[in-house]
Amino acid sequence: MSTELKGAPVAAAINERSQAELQRLIARGITPTLAIVRAGEREDDLAYENGAVKRCEKVGVAVRRMVLPEDASQDELQKAIAELNSERSVHGVLLLMPLPKQLDGEAARNALSPEKDVDGITDGSLAGVFTGSGRGFTPCTAQACIEILDHYGIDCKGKRAVVIGRSLVVGKPVSILLMAKNATVTVCHTKTVNMPSLTKSAEIIIAAAGKAKAIGAQYLSENQTVIDVGINFSEGAMCGDVDFEAARNIVSAITPVPGGVGTVTTSVLISHVVEAANRQNS
Amino acid sequence: MSTELKGAPVAAAINERSQAELQRLIARGITPTLAIVRAGEREDDLAYENGAVKRCEKVGVAVRRMVLPEDASQDELQKAIAELNSERSVHGVLLLMPLPKQLDGEAARNALSPEKDVDGITDGSLAGVFTGSGRGFTPCTAQACIEILDHYGIDCKGKRAVVIGRSLVVGKPVSILLMAKNATVTVCHTKTVNMPSLTKSAEIIIAAAGKAKAIGAQYLSENQTVIDVGINFSEGAMCGDVDFEAARNIVSAITPVPGGVGTVTTSVLISHVVEAANRQNS
Numbered sequence: 282m283s284t285e286l287k288g289a290p291v292a293a294a295i296n297e298r299s300q301a302e303l304q305r306l307i308a309r310g311i312t313p314t315l316a317i318v319r320a321g322e323r324e325d326d327l328a329y330e331n332g333a334v335k336r337c338e339k340v341g342v343a344v345r346r347m348v349l350p351e352d353a354s355q356d357e358l359q360k361a362i363a364e365l366n367s368e369r370s371v372h373g374v375l376l377l378m379p380l381p382k383q384l385d386g387e388a389a390r391n392a393l394s395p396e397k398d399v400d401g402i403t404d405g406s407l408a409g410v411f412t413g414s415g416r417g418f419t420p421c422t423a424q425a426c427i428e429i430l431d432h433y434g435i436d437c438k439g440k441r442a443v444v445i446g447r448s449l450v451v452g453k454p455v456s457i458l459l460m461a462k463n464a465t466v467t468v469c470h471t472k473t474v475n476m477p478s479l480t481k482s483a484e485i486i487i488a489a490a491g492k493a494k495a496i497g498a499q500y501l502s503e504n505q506t507v508i509d510v511g512i513n514f515s516e517g518a519m520c521g522d523v524d525f526e527a528a529r530n531i532v533s534a535i536t537p538v539p540g541g542v543g544t545v546t547t548s549v550l551i552s553h554v555v556e557a558a559n560r561q562n563s
Numbered sequence: 564m565s566t567e568l569k570g571a572p573v574a575a576a577i578n579e580r581s582q583a584e585l586q587r588l589i590a591r592g593i594t595p596t597l598a599i600v601r602a603g604e605r606e607d608d609l610a611y612e613n614g615a616v617k618r619c620e621k622v623g624v625a626v627r628r629m630v631l632p633e634d635a636s637q638d639e640l641q642k643a644i645a646e647l648n649s650e651r652s653v654h655g656v657l658l659l660m661p662l663p664k665q666l667d668g669e670a671a672r673n674a675l676s677p678e679k680d681v682d683g684i685t686d687g688s689l690a691g692v693f694t695g696s697g698r699g700f701t702p703c704t705a706q707a708c709i710e711i712l713d714h715y716g717i718d719c720k721g722k723r724a725v726v727i728g729r730s731l732v733v734g735k736p737v738s739i740l741l742m743a744k745n746a747t748v749t750v751c752h753t754k755t756v757n758m759p760s761l762t763k764s765a766e767i768i769i770a771a772a773g774k775a776k777a778i779g780a781q782y783l784s785e786n787q788t789v790i791d792v793g794i795n796f797s798e799g800a801m802c803g804d805v806d807f808e809a810a811r812n813i814v815s816a817i818t819p820v821p822g823g824v825g826t827v828t829t830s831v832l833i834s835h836v837v838e839a840a841n842r843q844n845s
Binding site: 387404405407408409410411412414416438439440441447449453457460463465466467468469470472473474479 | 669686687689690691692693694696698720721722723729731735739742745747748749750751752754755756761
């Protein structure tokens, strides 16, 4: 049976690291504040948002929700972002993606002030990931994958890692972060031929395909660590991109869904909001 | 015997595409102008620079050389960049990298005006590559690899590509560009374990290790296309990262060094200078 790499202890360790800084800010009369911008009512947006709100409030980070209708115009969205950019009491802005089809995500993400970009979606933050300069903020979900590996003592150096998915939110940044940790990284996607032959020989798998239980037994082998980034809904229940029941009898270690990456992501987000508040007030 | 993927026909095709735009600019009294900034006298910098100057002059792009001593200070370098940024008659700036050790390359590259960043070294250009937004300019050498594959009709879709080297100048950007062309990309580097097992199963190899003839027969197999990015000097002669004599009896197609990627790189650079002059005067 696989080891379950639960998110809660990782999240707790990150929160503990954030707390000292958070308390110093609060003592100075500064309450680190996150604004969440959402357009529409997508199930996975809501799941992430509700989790984030609950966790922020628990640790002492304030949250402002800004909800736009699903048919919001680009102008409405840009105005909302501009308002939050200029609002001094807001330190971080989380823009839930993907946006509804009529909206230009590219324009929206770059409208955000780089110093408030706590989810690492602006060009400045992404360049920071790509170049390894450490500027800006790392995309939270990608960073959460790395935090889990670090927390459980899984050394990446010289390991073969396969990332499934090449999104800007997870796949691409996590592949660069793994490379910086000296893993040999392969990125698979929908056009990859014979994916199981690649995933089976990997020591670390990051599943970010966005497809419920798509990664089954034929993709897996012993001695693997599997980080499941997926947040999908199948028959009313939340599940990952990996077929957990199949995987737990094969691989060495796997993150559960829920209770894995998502749990850590919100802690990373919180740590970024605290860091942003700190940078904006230093 | 392998097919030789010579750079000259690829370069000629790129130059032909640049010429129409170049002539339109010259007719308006605008001579696209490239400034090359070099610190010191490194052999491979000089090889690249001399090639670039010769080719620029041949097609009608003006070149200004700005040479700093090898022991130049950061201040001298930043002043040189600032001067070129504000000089309206300079449309593109090429900063030869890596810089001597005492200089901060990170600060230098981001001091450059994004619109003059014809070699794609600023955060803005690198974010453009990473996100696929098309903003900024692609790093020339990385783009040259793609131009060669395209010119010789080598379809990347679904192919396994191995990039050897994870530099910001070649390895990382070319891996993202290959991914955008639907290749399944693995990036190998100095910490990779058992590299031959990975390179042997690849259909496309991009060698950017920066080590003379490091990629020998044990890394190669039939039906591979090898793009050799290396510019090294061994026993007084220029050579690539691939052991060409060994490779030509094994692989399906390979770029020579010299006469391969380097030849195409300068044409890409020229096309970027012309494009920059066009954008700055439209």
